[in-house]
Each structure stands twice: as C-alpha cells, then as structure tokens.
Amino acid sequence: METPTMKPDTVLILDFGSQYTHLITRRIRSLNVFSLVLSGTSSLTQISSHNPRVVILSGGPHSVHAPDAPSFPDGFVEWAAGNGVHVLGICYGLQLIVQRLGGVVVEGESKEYGKMEIEVKRESEVFGKGRVGEKQVVWMSHGDEAVKLPHGFEVVAQSAQGAVAALENRERRIYGLQYHPEVTHSPKGMETLKHFLFDVCGVSADWKMEDLMEEEIKVINKTVAADEHVICALSGGVDSTVAATLVHKAIGDRLHCIFVDNGLLRYKEQERVMDTFERDLHLPVTCVDASEQFLSHLKGVVDPETKRKIIGKEFINIFDEFAKELEKKHGKKPAFLVQGTLYPDVIESCPPPGTDRTHSHTIKSHHNVGGLPKDMKLKLIEPLKLLFKDEVRELGRILNVPVGFLKRHPFPGPGLAVRVLGDVTQGNALEVLRQAITSQDGMTADWFNFEHKFLDDVSRKICNSVQGVNRVVQDITSKPPSTIEWE
Numbered sequence: 319m320e321t322p323t324m325k326p327d328t329v330l331i332l333d334f335g336s337q338y339t340h341l342i343t344r345r346i347r348s349l350n351v352f353s354l355v356l357s358g359t360s361s362l363t364q365i366s367s368h369n370p371r372v373v374i375l376s377g378g379p380h381s382v383h384a385p386d387a388p389s390f391p392d393g394f395v396e397w398a399a400g401n402g403v404h405v406l407g408i409c410y411g412l413q414l415i416v417q418r419l420g421g422v423v424v425e426g427e428s429k430e431y432g433k434m435e436i437e438v439k440r441e442s443e444v445f446g447k448g449r450v451g452e453k454q455v456v457w458m459s460h461g462d463e464a465v466k467l468p469h470g471f472e473v474v475a476q477s478a479q480g481a482v483a484a485l486e487n488r489e490r491r492i493y494g495l496q497y498h499p500e501v502t503h504s505p506k507g508m509e510t511l512k513h514f515l516f517d518v519c520g521v522s523a524d525w526k527m528e529d530l531m532e533e534e535i536k537v538i539n540k541t542v543a544a545d546e547h548v549i550c551a552l553s554g555g556v557d558s559t560v561a562a563t564l565v566h567k568a569i570g571d572r573l574h575c576i577f578v579d580n581g582l583l584r585y586k587e588q589e590r591v592m593d594t595f596e597r598d599l600h601l602p603v604t605c606v607d608a609s610e611q612f613l614s615h616l617k618g619v620v621d622p623e624t625k626r627k628i629i630g631k632e633f634i635n636i637f638d639e640f641a642k643e644l645e646k647k648h649g650k651k652p653a654f655l656v657q658g659t660l661y662p663d664v665i666e667s668c669p670p671p672g673t674d675r676t677h678s679h680t681i682k683s684h685h686n687v688g689g690l691p692k693d694m695k696l697k698l699i700e701p702l703k704l705l706f707k708d709e710v711r712e713l714g715r716i717l718n719v720p721v722g723f724l725k726r727h728p729f730p731g732p733g734l735a736v737r738v739l740g741d742v743t744q745g746n747a748l749e750v751l752r753q754a755i756t757s758q759d760g761m762t763a764d765w766f767n768f769e770h771k772f773l774d775d776v777s778r779k780i781c782n783s784v785q786g787v788n789r790v791v792q793d794i795t796s797k798p799p800s801t802i803e804w805e
C-alpha cells in the first residue's frame with residue numbers, strides 16, 4: 319500500500335525585490351524547513367494554494383509611498399488570520415504592514431544603513447521571554463520609518479536612533495523586523511529566525527531531501543504514461559546527470575540519454591563521463607562521436623559568438639536525429655525532455671515587481687543548448703526546479719552519484735572552443751590545451767588562494783612538459799565568462 323506523503327510545513331516568501339530574498343529562502347531551508355519564493359504581487363489564490371504555515375514579506379528597494387509601490391493582495395491579512403498563518407515583515411515588509419493596516423510610515427530624518435544597535439524594549443514573542451534590555455547589532459538598510467503603529471501593535475525593539483526596529487501584534491500573529499535577520503552582519507539574526515519559526519509559529523523541521531526525491535518520483539510517474547519515452551541530453555555536468563539519474567529511478571529504461579562528443583571535450587572526458595554514466599549510475603546512454611562534424615563546421619571561425627551558435631545548431635541537429643532513431647525503434651516519438659533547470663533559473667525568470675526586469679513566467683531555455691526545434695514538441699520534465707545547486711549535490715549523493723563527479727567544476731557546452739583563441743582547428747591547439755589544463759579535481763578555481771610558489775610550479779610544469787605552450791596566464795576576473803571561459 320502506498321504511504322501518503324505528508325506535505326512539509328511551508329514558509330512562503332513574498333518577494334518585493336530585496337537582494338536578500340533568496341538568502342532568506344536558503345537560510346530557512348538550511349533549518350530543514352521547506353521555503354518557496356513568490357512574487358510579492360501574487361494573487362491570494364496563488365498564495366493560499368501553497369498552504370503556507372508562515373508568510374514572510376521581504377524587503378525591497380521601494381518606498382511604500384511610491385505610486386507603483388508593490389504590495390500584498392487585498393484580503394491577505396484576513397486570509398492569514400482565518401487560517402492561522404503567521405506573518406513576518408522584514409524591512410519594506412514591515413513598512414507595508416504598518417501602512418496597509420492603518421499606521422503611518424514617513425521618510426526618516428536620517429537613513430539607517432549598515433550596522434546598527436537595537437535594544438529590546440518589552441517582553442515579546444518575536445525575541446522570546448526575558449530579553450528586555452538586551453542589545454544586539456543588526457544590519458539595516460532603509461530610508462522610510464514607521465512612526466505610528468496600527469491599532470493593536472506594539473514596538474518591541476528600537477534602534478539607537480529611537481526608530482522602530484521590531485513590532486508585533488500577538489493576537490493577529492503579525493510581526494515585523496526593520497532589519498535583515500538573514501544576513502551574517504546581524505549576528506543574532508539566525509537565532510531570532512529560528513526562535514520565530516519553531517517557538518512562535520510552531521513550524522516543524524521536517525523537510526528532507528529524501529522526501530522531496532520520493533515526491534518527484536511520484537510526480538514523474540504520474541506525468542509519463544507507461545508507454546511513453548523520455549530523452550535527456552547529458553553534458554557530463556552535475557545538473558543534467560542528477561536530473562537523469564532521478565528520472566531513471568522513476569521510469570527506468572524508458573529514459574534515453576545522449577552524450578555528444580563534439581571534439582571540444584577535455585582530456586579523456588568522454589571515457590570518464592561514460593564510465594560514470596554506465597558503470598556507476600547504470601544510465602541508458604548513447605554516446606555519439608560527432609567531433610568531425612563539429613570541427614568541420616568550426617573550421618576558420620574565429621568569433622566566439624559565432625562559434626557558440628554553430629555549436630548550438632549542431633547539437634540540435636544531433637538531438638533531432640537521436641529522437642528520430644528512437645521513434646523508429648519504439649514506434650513512438652519521445653514525448654518528454656528532461657532538463658536540469660535549477661531554482662535560481664526559475665526565480666530569475668519571474669523577477670520581482672519594480673525591478674527593471676520583466677516577468678516572463680517562462681523558464682530560461684538556455685539549458686538545452688540553443689533550444690530544441692519547436693516541431694519536436696517535447697514536454698519538459700524539470701525535477702530539480704525547486705533546488706539550489708548545493709541541494710542538487712545533496713540529492714546527487716542520495717542517488718549515489720560519485721562525490722568526485724558532484725564536485726566537478728562547470729564546463730559549459732561550447733567546451734574548449736571558447737578556451738582557444740581564434741580558429742580551434744588550427745594546428746594542434748585543442749590537443750595542446752587538453753594536455754595543459756587537465757586538473758584531477760577540477761576544483762581549484764579560487765585564484766586568490768594560489769600562492770606565488772604554487773603558480774610558479776604550475777607554470778614551469780606546463781611549459782616544460784607540454785610541447786607548444788610557452789606562456790601560462792591566470793585570469794583573475796571574477797565575472798563570467800572570465801571565470802570559466804577564455805573568450
């Protein structure tokens with residue numbers, strides 16, 4: 319008999335555009351509590367559909383007085399009260415609560431920005447018993463300030479400048495912090511968040527990766543009918559590998575993976591990843607050696623963007639061919655495509671109100687190298703779309719993906735093509751590069767950790783042992799693509 323899965327307690331974050339919103343989510347998940355981000359202007363139906371125990375209203379760059387200031391929907395406070403949901407406003411979230419419930423927020427005389435000292439002024443739920451008089455340093459970042467609280471609310475902490483730093487209305491289960499408890503510059507912030515979630519709201523720390531995995535497997539089994547087939551393009555990277563392993567656990571060999579050797583892979587890459595796919599993970603993988611095809615199209619091409627486009631197009635041709643072969647073999651077109659979309663991609667596609675990015679409501683398609691042809695009409699399976707990268711690694715560990723593999727450094731699709739300046743087919747550039755950059759763990763990316771002695775040794779070793787290399791350069795730019803590609 320199937321055991322019913324209990325939904326974990328959910329903490330919903332309504333995002334009003336703070337740069338720290340995702341940090342709150344991650345901090346809460348690190349306490350084994352499931353947490354999700356929704357746009358701050360989501361409808362009440364969207365909010366209530368998640369059945370949250372707690373709703374946190376995030377900070378944001380706006381003033382509540384701005385004409386287009388984003389806010390929670392009408393009826394939200396009544397819905398929360400009627401359903402026993404606790405509400406916590408952080409920074410802008412606190413000001414929204416004050417303004418919407420009949421208090422007064424004004425532009426502060428002096429802005430509070432950076433580290434501030436606050437003092438607990440009375441017995442409160444949000445800080446816990448016996449804390450009156452306690453001082454703590456917190457991180458603030460606001461211009462407006464609450465000067466008159468709505469009926470039934472109390473100031474429970476004040477900043478050194480006398481501004482409201484925390485408030486609550488126990489009866490209505492509504493709380494507010496004018497500072498950011500989620501950042502490390504508020505040293506007692508996590509303690510306050512923990513106390514709030516567990517002691518005040520009674521949330522259970524019952525979110526486990528194993529549960530999420532079982533839940534995903536059920537969803538995949540429900541989505542993919544017993545006679546349907548699924549394809550997945552494996553890059554040898556963490557995301558597609560973990561996604562494929564999970565789908566394989568759900569539907570077995572109705573999953574068909576393809577790994578393309580485009581002639582631009584690292585030293586012994588093909589052997590290494592195929593070994594992991596087949597020997598360790600038992601994934602059904604077709605390895606297509608298309609190196610000649612790719613390299614012939616790249617001959618004479620020097621512009622990196624053109625290289626990327628050519629590579630993307632070739633990938634698509636090969637995936638298309640693979641799907642046709644599968645149709646011939648199984649008498650049915652594959653209906654689904656597995657993609658390793660992660661939560662940051664999902665969030666990025668639905669930016670908060672008031673930012674200069676627009677809502678797209680669609681997830682970025684960069685995960686399938688240039689996008690698959692529209693006429694393939696594949697439906698997407700994105701089993702990692704609620705996870706952050708470190709959580710994907712944890713899921714990978716549970717699925718027995720070798721740890722060394724999970725720690726690999728990202729190596730995007732265009733591969734060595736954008737690590738060789740100019741025409742990649744000239745001379746033996748690819749071979750020289752393969753010999754020169756191979757690193758066993760592929761993890762040594764923190765340039766500032768390298769000591770001069772180490773750099774000196776590496777440079778000597780490469781120049782002395784790899785014929786064709788006469789200069790070793792380290793790029794210290796910390797912004798992609800410099801962190802990972804040369805051009």
Ligand SMILES: Nc1ncnc2c1ncn2[C@@H]1O[C@H](COP(=O)(O)OP(=O)(O)OP(=O)(O)O)[C@@H](O)[C@H]1O
Nearest residue numbers: 551552553555556557558576577578685687730731
């Ligand atoms: N050599 C390859 N063979 C087959 N598919 C590939 C190959 N390289 C990339 N892909 C596909 O394109 C997707 C995007 O490639 P990219 O290198 O940007 O990966 P990513 O987003 O970092 O994810 P991953 O961790 O899976 O590599 C991969 O997830 C994979 O589905």
